[in-house]
Amino acid sequence: MSKSIHLCTVVAFLAYWLSSAAQAADPLLKLPNFDGLTEKAEKAVTITLDPVLLRLAARFLDPTDPEDAAVKEVMQGIGGIYVRSFTFAEDFAYPVADVEAVRKQLGVPGWHRLVEVRSRKEQTKVDIYMLVEKEQAKALALIASEPREFTIVNIVGSVDLDKLHRLEGQFGIPKLEIENKK
Amino acid sequence: MTEEFERGLRGALRPVDPPSGFADRVLERLDRQSVVPVEPRVWRPRVRALQRHWYSGVALAASVVLAVVAVNQLQDERSEREGLEARRQLIEALRVTSEKLDLAYEAVNRPPSTDDAGV
Numbered sequence: 001m002s003k004s005i006h007l008c009t010v011v012a013f014l015a016y017w018l019s020s021a022a023q024a025a026d027p028l029l030k031l032p033n034f035d036g037l038t039e040k041a042e043k044a045v046t047i048t049l050d051p052v053l054l055r056l057a058a059r060f061l062d063p064t065d066p067e068d069a070a071v072k073e074v075m076q077g078i079g080g081i082y083v084r085s086f087t088f089a090e091d092f093a094y095p096v097a098d099v100e101a102v103r104k105q106l107g108v109p110g111w112h113r114l115v116e117v118r119s120r121k122e123q124t125k126v127d128i129y130m131l132v133e134k135e136q137a138k139a140l141a142l143i144a145s146e147p148r149e150f151t152i153v154n155i156v157g158s159v160d161l162d163k164l165h166r167l168e169g170q171f172g173i174p175k176l177e178i179e180n181k182k
Numbered sequence: 183m184t185e186e187f188e189r190g191l192r193g194a195l196r197p198v199d200p201p202s203g204f205a206d207r208v209l210e211r212l213d214r215q216s217v218v219p220v221e222p223r224v225w226r227p228r229v230r231a232l233q234r235h236w237y238s239g240v241a242l243a244a245s246v247v248l249a250v251v252a253v254n255q256l257q258d259e260r261s262e263r264e265g266l267e268a269r270r271q272l273i274e275a276l277r278v279t280s281e282k283l284d285l286a287y288e289a290v291n292r293p294p295s296t297d298d299a300g301v
Contacts, residue, residue, distance in 0.1 A: 047275045049268065056261075057268035071276065081275045117289040126286045144282045153279045 025110030027131050027139030028080065029154045032098040037086050040093055047083040054078065077158035084152045091147040099150050103127060103143055111141070123147050130159070 038044045049057065058075055061068035086094055106113070106129045117126035124146050131139040137160075142153040 045274065045278060047271045047278075049271055049275060053268045054272070056265045057272040060262075060265040060269040071273065074276065075272070081272065081279075083275045083278050085278050115286045115290065117286055119289065124285075124289070126282065126289060128283070128286055142279060142282050142286075144285060151278060151282050153275070153282065155279070 025108045025131050025133075026105075027156045029082070029102055029105050029141060029152075031082060031084055031102065031152060031154070032095075034084050034086065034094075034098070037094055040088065041086040042089050043085075043087040045083055045085040047081065049081040051079050054080065074160070077160070078155060080154075080156035082152075082154040082156075085149070086151075087149040089148070093148075094150055096145070099143065099145050099152070102152055106141055106143075110138075 034046070038046070054075060058072060061072045063069050063072065088094060106127070110133060111129045111131050113127060113129050115126065115128040117124065119125075124144070126144045127142070129141040130137050131141070137158050139157065140153070140155040140159040142151070144151045
């Protein structure tokens, strides 16, 4: 009897360990294939910058140019940037369930929500999450959905919002003061 | 018998002048036959073959060098195109990210209304 209880305890512990390991937050989100939306969308932005492409892009940034130098500084510690952004002429012409499925991936431990915006009037949802491990930022996720557009951004690596802030006004990037509002 | 033989021999060996025009005919025949100088034929084909191979070798080497240069040039151009495209995508990605961060910032800063579910 005591042996079976002991066995049950071990099995339960293993099951808990396996489930928690399976739920460990992955900095790289599994993005659905939105290729079919490209033709339907008025504007489509699909960017996949893996570490190799990021290194290649960095080679073409001029360190003597202040703007390029700032971008290069933001890139320090970043291992990948993945952007999916689509704008449509009609309301909800995109698969909302696919976007929600990406939101669901951010529910596992490790991901911390920095900003959540819900507007019933404009039917807008904006979520900004950061993956923190051992007090270090490992990834950033941003999901913004509106009736006629949605954007998913996944930045893998240590994202420094201060450095991102320094890009304000450059390359058409607007000014940010998010840290003041946290 | 012996004297008769000697007389016959002397008669046969007596100096005789050539018929008239003999020298002219000999010279004329010599002119007709073109005399080709004989050269050593053993080495000539080998030298020609070596010369031909030398030219071929140089042409082949030049072709290889040109091909390598052309391939390098194409690779450099492709790499530059890909690098510039990656740079463009990087800046576009940062632009989109900042734009959406700004949207969140605006929403956070906006005075709360009854329509907003919360921040």
